[in-house]
Amino acid sequence: MIELLPTKSTFTPGELVEIEIRGDAPRGKMSVWYLGDSVLELDYDGSATIALPGLGIGSYGIELSDGTSTVRTAVQVAEQSAARLRYGFVVDYSPNRDLTGVSDTVRRLHLTGVQFYDWAYRHAELMGGGENYTDALAQPISLATVRELVQVVQQAGAKALGYAAVYAVGPDEWPAWQHQALLNGAQAPYGLGDFLFLVDPAAPDWLEHFVGDLTAAVDSVGFDGFHLDQYGYPKMARRPDGDIVDVAQSFTTMIDTVRSGLPEATLVFNNVNDFPTWSTGSSPQDAVYIEVWSPQETLGSLASVVTRARTVAGSKPIVIAAYQHVYDSAPTAESDRATALTMAALYSHGATHLLAGEADRILVDPYYVRNHPVEPSTAELLKRWYDFLVEHDELLLDTSIVDVTGATVGAYNDDTDVTFESAIVGETGLPGEIWRRVTESNGRRIIHLINLVGQVDSLWDAPRNPTADVGAGRVKIRRIPGCVPRVQVADPDGLGRLIDVEVTVDGEFAFAVLPPLAVWQLVLIDPTSRQGEDNDNR
Structure with a gap:
């Protein structure tokens, strides 16, 4: 090989x-x-x-x-790797572990950030365990291994981000923090089972402690920054002193305070199930990161999450954590097809996907230690699609990209569209259709075609049927007088790069026949590429 x-x-x-x-x-x-x-x-x-x-x-x-x-x-x-977040993870900090596989994963998949999941001693005492300890769930941790992994990740070109829960306190530390508890309607503290209890993340004494813990971790371990986690609840709560807490506002206060305390750190906050992206998306962090759960279960809902995030993200990259639990219950081939459609939906809407990490592992569970070793077919899929993401970065992730589907397709507009003889083309990612999206950037038009023909639903975390043979699509483009557009097409499961297709002219329109559609095609149209007479053909 x-x-x-x-x-x-x-x-x-x-x-x-x-x-x-x-x-x-x-x-x-x-x-x-x-x-x-x-x-x-x-x-x-x-x-x-x-x-x-x-x-x-x-x-x-x-x-x-x-x-x-x-x-x-x-x-x-790139001038700044922070402009993109192709995110991965590590979870194994046992003494003397092999580090080569992690370095290879970072390089092979072009990861720019790696989350160091559950590296700390305790949620509320990150550095309290000395050099060797077991974490809160009895996993062995060697700080020497953590430091070595940080260096390996950095040498491979990525940022090392330590995991830190922003408001979680374990039973041993709870007596010192219960005065800042977030209480539910029964006057009991919100928590994660009986394992963790939640405090107001904006409480001044908690923030002083939390920022101090993060600073100590940077000094001792060498992290480039932190993955700031929460659990998606509560939205509103009461503290023991009687004050009502708007948790979304507390999160923004927390991010502001951490940024002030660690001005050079890379910070990524977890907006669980899109809460509260509308509040934190414009805060001083380095990405808009969203972990999705029910009811956001369809490919169309993933697209909507990304679209909403783009409205508040500014120039920040958008990352979606969509764990492919399907690998735990379905054959690899059916699961690989689900992953491909998930990536197609995210990439075509301008987001990346937290999925892969460690040494050839993928995430199938929110507790990252319960990850899934990839089969060769999955490894090959990820390699092709991450290469494709990087090679076509400016057509997928550039912040200048705008959605022009509604302004270009259909009989009323009749500007740019794709038709198939044997398949319906639609805009919303419905099962049984070809999902077509049209975007524009820097004077170029980009069409995304995702094949959902043969699928009985559009769930992103469910076994997928084989891709239906829908044949070749036909592109119709309203021409600029005197110009013949250049049309190129790329497929992550094909050649991998853009190839030119023949363009013919008929009056005010130009036409091109695309290669047969598999899972996803990207079609690039440059409307002013070739000058010529109105009757030019090529």
């Missing part, structure tokens, strides 16, 4: 971009592609690494070919 592995998940401008070649790769050509155009070609002489000179800011596909077979990866050159 031959694999291309970037030496880092993201490169900065001026930094030497290097690709490690694993396996017995024959001599051949290495080529670099930018949005379907070849920008660099080098001879490959069989060495273990190859440098790619002169790559400016942007995202690129990388191919190594010996004339008969091709292997791929992607690289991104």
Whole structure:
């Protein structure tokens, strides 16, 4: 097996971009592609690494070919890796563990942030266990391993973010904090079973303690920042002193205070089930992160969550934690199809997906220690789709992208659309249809086609039927006079990069026939790409 592995998940401008070649790769050509155009070609002489000179800011596909077979990866050159959050996780801090698999995952999937889940001694005493301890759920922790993992993640190009619950106190620490309890209607403290109890996250004495704990963790362990967690409840509560607490407001106060105490830290707050994204989305953190649960169970609801988040996120990246429990109950092939549709829905709407981490593991449970080892098919799927996400970053995640579906498709608009002879095309992600979305950015039009034909529902965490054969779509584009648009199409399960398709002209319209649709296609239209006479064909 031959694999291309970037030496880092993201490169900065001026930094030497290097690709490690694993396996017995024959001599051949290495080529670099930018949005379907070849920008660099080098001879490959069989060495273990190859440098790619002169790559400016942007995202690129990388191919190594010996004339008969091709292997791929992607690289991104960016001023700030924080502009994107391709998020992963680690959970194993046992002494002397192997760290190579984590580094490979960060590099292979181009992760820019890694959540260090449940690394601490206790929820309310992060650093209270010394150098070796068991955590609150009896998992063995070596701080030496945590520090080594932090360094491995950073060397691979990602940020190391320590997990910290923002208002959770265990039974041993509860007597010191029960005066700040969040009480329910029965005057009992809200909690997580009998394992944790919740305090007002904006209580001044709690915040002083919490920020102090985080600061000590940065100093001792070397974290780049923190994943700030909550549980999605309560929304309103009362403290023992009688004050009513608006928890959404308390969360924003907490984030403001943590930012003041740790001005250089990367901060990611968990908006559980979209609560309270409307309040925290514009707060001084580095991403808008949402963990979804019922009733947000369909692919369309995922799209709606991302769309709402974009209204408050500004330039922040959006990450959705959608755990694929399906792998615990369904065959791998059916689960892989569910994961592909989940990623297609998220990527096409401008969000990334927290799913993969450790050494080839995926999340199937909110307690990350109960993760799922990936089968080869899942590993190959993730590799292809994360490469695709990086290579087409500016067509998927750029904050300039706007949804123009309602302004372009249909008989009234008749500007840009795709039709299929044997399938219905719709806008809302209904089962049995092709889900079509049209966006625009920097003068280009981008069409997303997601194949839900043959599915009996649109649940994102459920076994999926095989992809139905719907044949090829036909694109219709209203032309600019004197121009013939360029039409390119990319498929993460196909070649992986944009390829040109033939465009024909008939009066005021141009037409193109797309390759057969599998799970997801991205169609890129440049309406001013080619100047020519009105009767031009190509």
